[in-house]
Amino acid sequence: MMRQVQALLFDLDGTLVDSAPDMAVAVDRMLVDVGLAAAGEDRVRGWVGNGARRLVMRALTGRVDGEPPEADVDHALALFLRYYEERLSVRSRLYPGTRSGLDRLRADGYGLACVTNKPERLARQLLSDLGLDDLLPVVVGGDTLTVRKPDPAPLHHAMAALAVPAEQTLMVGDSRADVEAGRNAGTGVVCVPYGYSQGEDVNALAPDVVVASIEELHGFLRGAA
Structure with missing residues (x-):
């Protein structure tokens, strides 16, 4: 698999960008608005990973599998998105090795895309704010299609845009949703x-490879070529 790789699909939050600090501020403002106590960044970090709606559901209930009433979620989600858009990249930062790794992967000719459960508009803005939009022109967000990861459709959509088949593609992420999406789509899977x-x-999720950074991923692919 690794010798045939032509394209890489990257998750965004938790893989390329540590975005929890800004999301936590928006979550806490939302919680206060709906009459609940602020959660704090440490708790919010444990809730990020399955899209904005699921993040809000977890925040409202304090549980990873929380299922509050839909009307409550709709109201809270609108508040969260408004607050989050106001400070999308104030404290969010690229993880070490992200920019250099993407630069090297692009220079080596790999097709690169971002496949995230974050709303596409916000994902594109965050990538632009952090200077990655030139490296990741193909962006599939959580609302680009009617389904999101771990459904394979977002990955297939990105692969079609890159004109690369699944057997020559790696999904690179940080969570079960990324691993399952890659397996469902027939790609290789790399985790950070x-x-x-x-x-x-993430080792327990049985990805094909675990790398310490995107820069290390580049080195690994060079060694496997």
């Missing part, structure tokens, strides 16, 4: 250990 995995050890 530092992101938002809701407490799961």
